Amino acid sequence: MDAVFKALADGSRRELLDRLRADNGQTLNELCAGLGGMTRQAVSKHLGVLEEANLVATIKRGREKLHYLNPVPIHEIAERWIGKFERSRLDALSALKAALEAGDA
Amino acid sequence: MDAVFKALADGSRRELLDRLRADNGQTLNELCAGLGGMTRQAVSKHLGVLEEANLVATIKRGREKLHYLNPVPIHEIAERWIGKFERSRLDALSALKAALEAGDA
DNA sequence: TTGACAGGCAACCAAATGGTTGCATATTGT
DNA sequence: ACAATATGCAACCATTTGGTTGCCTGTCAA
Structure with missing residues (x-):
């Protein structure tokens, strides 16, 4: 890979x-x-x-x-690697936002 | 990108x-x-x-x-770049196979 | 056969990359 | 204030990388 x-x-x-x-x-x-x-x-x-x-x-x-x-290797990337992050996309974004807000406190 | x-x-x-x-x-x-x-x-x-x-x-x-x-940039790759090839995955594979077979003829 | 066409191989070069060491700076706890 | 902690910056080095030139091999067509 x-x-x-x-x-x-x-x-x-x-x-x-x-x-x-x-x-x-x-x-x-x-x-x-x-x-x-x-x-x-x-x-x-x-x-x-x-x-x-x-x-x-x-x-x-x-x-x-x-x-x-x-196109198979690219597809594999999409499956194994990107899917991993993709799945947590919204979670990470909200975590980032929360962290930024907590940073000033 | x-x-x-x-x-x-x-x-x-x-x-x-x-x-x-x-x-x-x-x-x-x-x-x-x-x-x-x-x-x-x-x-x-x-x-x-x-x-x-x-x-x-x-x-x-x-x-x-x-x-x-x-994770946003990775998601963008998945959307713009990989999706492009992914969509044509089966087509390309069958084309490859056909080409290999025609090669011997 | 012989010339033209398609590609492969190897040496070489400049620039980018991954990594290091050494020192400077800012923040925190006592 | 002061020592320890957390990071930043810059110079430097070895290797890799993207690219070049020059030449060699194989294949087709006349």
């Missing part, structure tokens, strides 16, 4: 995920075009990080490599 | 959030104890990052500073 968070920490990588969601199964070169003034190798590295985090799956088709978005 | 993702990228910071959720309103020293072999200043920096990302709110009470978890 650590790898997923770290992969998501970079804006370019999030943008890559966005672009993959908009048009799944793109090649490296396709993904390069549009990701402003960045080398192919830079994009390749980013895709590598995403792949390592299991956020994209790839298949080699001839001389090109297609990239597919894998 | 970028700051939130970057703040969440570090395991120690996620642990700090966990510990805050378990016991909200802790001081810096309280949070230090339990976060294995790390200096107070290191923890302080982490809390600074979390604060900058609006994931923790603080109030100064006398000579100590209480830290409170703020």
